[in-house]
Amino acid sequence: MENVLSVKNLGKSFKSKNVIQDISFDVRKGEIMAILGPNGAGKSTTIRNIMGIMYPDEGSIEFHNYAKNEIPRQKIGYLPEERGLYKNVKVMDMILYLAELKDYPIKKARERAMEYLAKLGLEGKEKVSVEELSKGMGQKVQFIGSIIHEPELLILDEPFSGLDPVSQEVFKKEIKALADNGTAILLSSHQMNMVEEICDRLFMISQGRKVIYGSLEDVKNEYANFKCTLRGKNDISILERIPHVQRVEQKGEVNVLYLSQDVRVTEWLRQLPESLNIQELSIDRISLHEIFIDVATAQQGGAQ
């Protein structure tokens, strides 16, 4: 698949503190690429460098074959981490103003705005002043502003933060639909369940450096060990002694056994002690949320 954005060996320091180092990744047409990392890891700094809000000390950024200084900004949409719209402006005027900044035809922008206001549950709000909107509603308007001009590359910094669960679902659906229509999407988020549901590939950054980069499937194959959830009254010391069990979490009768990377599940099941009390048993891969915690914790431990 064609690369829309290529970030190569990006580095940025603030007052001699290296905030990001040697960051390289691509975003392809029609994919959702997640950029993940703990607070302060360098996600927004990476995004701000891509957007030309700040300049990298090292590395390069290419949009298709355009070098950084020639990137046609009207082909890019951006929802910044800092939300903000003009307050004394009506919703529709705000969106049309943003479309105009991107040289997008006003008539078409108005049609698209009506369509998206309806999709995001803001029907009838065109003439409402931006300052009268709730925080979540304002975020929806800003999201519409970031996609009104049909960008080829859409950069969303924490799009789900501050939204209620229903609105998060609506956003998720629209972001997915944009990717299905060919938009290349770079998305930063702390909501791992959302990321797991919609992203195709992910880039995880910790303390300014790459720690994971690949497709969701490859990352799960590499990092997502199995866990066994076993319901039944059992002595924790017996569970801990079962081969390949790295750690056990016990809550009443529910035991979660985290298994080591090298386990072969069918063999492991076969050798379980016959004395175990098993009312229910399931085997699953650990979630992206758990991978994130494992990797981020290991990194922080390593740096101490």
Ligand SMILES: Nc1ncnc2c1ncn2[C@@H]1O[C@H](COP(=O)(O)OP(=O)(O)OP(=O)(O)O)[C@@H](O)[C@H]1O
């Ligand atoms: N303008 C700046 N001047 C000095 N330091 C900065 C500046 N911008 C960011 N930093 C530092 O760079 C590091 C990375 O910040 P950044 O905002 O990129 O992290 P992030 O991964 O987006 O975090 P979060 O998840 O909390 O939003 C932090 O240590 C931050 O304090």
